[in-house]
Amino acid sequence: MSKELANLLFPDIKETPEDxxxxxxxxxxxxxxxxxxxxxxxxxxxxxxxxxDKALANALGGVCLFRVEDTDNKREVKDATKRLIEAFKVxxxxxxxxxxxxxxxxxxxxxxxxxxxxxxxxFAKRLVEEGKAYPCFCSEEKLAxxxxxxxxxxxxxxxxxxxxxxxxxxxxxxxxxxxxxxxWALRANFDLFNPSDRIAWCDGVRGEMSLPVETNNVxxxxxxxxxxYNLAHVVDDTLMGISHVVRGEEWLISTAQHLQLFKLLxxxxxxYLHMPVICVQExxxxxxxxxRKDKEALVENLLKEGYPTEAILEYLMTIYNTDFEIWRIxxxxxxxxxxxxKIEKIGSNNPLLDMxxxxxxxxxxxxxxxxxxxxxxVINFFGENLPNLDKVLAxxxxxRETPKPRKDIVKFSDILTxxxxxxxxxxxxxxxxxxxxxxxxxAELYSAADDKTAWFEKMKRVAREFGFAxxxxxxxxxxxxxxxxIADISQIIRKKITGKENTPxxxxxxxxxxxxxxxARLRA
RNA sequence: GGUCCCAUGGUCAAGCGGUUAAGACGUCACCCUCUCACGGUGAAAUCAGGGGUUCGAUUCCCCUUGGGACUACCA
Numbered sequence: 001m002s003k004e005l006a007n008l009l010f011p012d013i014k015e016t017p018e019d020x021x022x023x024x025x026x027x028x029x030x031x032x033x034x035x036x037x038x039x040x041x042x043x044x045x046x047x048x049x050x051x052x053d054k055a056l057a058n059a060l061g062g063v064c065l066f067r068v069e070d071t072d073n074k075r076e077v078k079d080a081t082k083r084l085i086e087a088f089k090v091x092x093x094x095x096x097x098x099x100x101x102x103x104x105x106x107x108x109x110x111x112x113x114x115x116x117x118x119x120x121x122x123f124a125k126r127l128v129e130e131g132k133a134y135p136c137f138c139s140e141e142k143l144a145x146x147x148x149x150x151x152x153x154x155x156x157x158x159x160x161x162x163x164x165x166x167x168x169x170x171x172x173x174x175x176x177x178x179x180x181x182x183x184w185a186l187r188a189n190f191d192l193f194n195p196s197d198r199i200a201w202c203d204g205v206r207g208e209m210s211l212p213v214e215t216n217n218v219x220x221x222x223x224x225x226x227x228x229y230n231l232a233h234v235v236d237d238t239l240m241g242i243s244h245v246v247r248g249e250e251w252l253i254s255t256a257q258h259l260q261l262f263k264l265l266x267x268x269x270x271x272y273l274h275m276p277v278i279c280v281q282e283x284x285x286x287x288x289x290x291x292r293k294d295k296e297a298l299v300e301n302l303l304k305e306g307y308p309t310e311a312i313l314e315y316l317m318t319i320y321n322t323d324f325e326i327w328r329i330x331x332x333x334x335x336x337x338x339x340x341x342k343i344e345k346i347g348s349n350n351p352l353l354d355m356x357x358x359x360x361x362x363x364x365x366x367x368x369x370x371x372x373x374x375x376x377x378v379i380n381f382f383g384e385n386l387p388n389l390d391k392v393l394a395x396x397x398x399x400r401e402t403p404k405p406r407k408d409i410v411k412f413s414d415i416l417t418x419x420x421x422x423x424x425x426x427x428x429x430x431x432x433x434x435x436x437x438x439x440x441x442x443a444e445l446y447s448a449a450d451d452k453t454a455w456f457e458k459m460k461r462v463a464r465e466f467g468f469a470x471x472x473x474x475x476x477x478x479x480x481x482x483x484x485x486i487a488d489i490s491q492i493i494r495k496k497i498t499g500k501e502n503t504p505x506x507x508x509x510x511x512x513x514x515x516x517x518x519x520a521r522l523r524a
Numbered sequence: 525g526g527u528c529c530c531a532u533g534g535u536c537a538a539g540c541g542g543u544u545a546a547g548a549c550g551u552c553a554c555c556c557u558c559u560c561a562c563g564g565u566g567a568a569a570u571c572a573g574g575g576g577u578u579c580g581a582u583u584c585c586c587c588u589u590g591g592g593a594c595u596a597c598c599a
Contacts (some may be wrong), residue, residue, distance in 0.1 A: 278530095326546095354536060
């Protein structure tokens, strides 16, 4: 009867799981995969999983592939797959196999789940043949009502045992329902498992784990004949030879049902690595990073702010492998893929998103950029048409390529506020009283032709003329003899020219601005 | 409510029965210095609580508390 039912349900499916095992040969190396669903722009967590997948494949001497999990057509966002692929490109992340937006590459294609539906059906059909799955004709309303009653009576929720009313439908009843055109979903018969048993496995991150048997006869084929995550995961990761499944902690509990599906199909499950999820602080507690609430933490936004992709990747690595930071200190310039990723160094705490840490990593990375790299990055961020581009680059070049470079740029958008005085529309602040006199005197003296020593001599001269110490030490020794020190003079001038109390070397800035502009601002 | 996970400074964490309890970010102080940044030196700051086990617990076990995840024909 099961065979008959299977043919009734899947008349057009001729292939068997064995056929697919022939098409997709057993893989000889370890493999990891990143399988995001196209529901919008890339999530920081997705990027983090990718970093781990890549690093793990690298450490294991295996491959890492990219698969699109587009089985939820309700949530799917147009172009999201394309955007995902773009984003990976921006981050310089490539995969050994996958989908490039146009076509598949790799021997286990297709890599888009919506194109693998016949494969899922073949496995589903097998399950029906063996009496391990059955069609369910229950309406949404009926299911909702049942759920409500279960909650009310304190019974366990779900579709199982006596609640699984479609499980024991006769062939004729199924035929009748089908004839009436009733929609149906396929459910796994988890009542085949002893509900008091536990499902155990050794998690790569958490160690020995066990969960109670999943009793809910979960849907493995939706009424649109597309599987939800569970069956798709089991089938794809088996066929694609995935040895290590890296996924977020949110999957931990559903591992029982996945393992039960593997068992029902007689398949060997992969090693699971359940990763911590990145959280944000909210009042007293923390919560999972959310796309809606934490827009500023979205990868898209970080990029928009001008964080270098390497900074984001490095930060993610410090989160997911607690060894990485120490390795990085010892190997400050080594490429990241030389780092040996260790499974046992994955933390199991859910970390809080640490923006100051990201900032620190970022400013170190930008600080280490060469002038050429900086130019590329600035143009990449602002485009060719940024006004005063040459001047901006000149300011960025101050102290760059030295053993102790400035590290004032955290993200490229900072340039607009940090160096706003470089732009033509900058308005110099007003000065009054003695300050105005000092500025006037300095304006008289200033010449762009001076070398740095000559320039500084003039600065000292102004200081002396107005009763300020021309060096810090003298002032410190006898503070009462002076109105202030050369630092104060310098500060007055800096403030007038740039509107800021902290800027790179004033001599250099003045040269970049040009004598005319400097004098105009001093006298404004 | 049920199931599961987690628990060392403000944050990320090392530690895996005996340590002066690493390190990084952040904070503060000092030095360097025309300013800022960089750099250097230093400081403050942690084992959630209670029971066991043990000669000895941050480390092992239990309970409490706190936090997190899941509980869909979403992933």
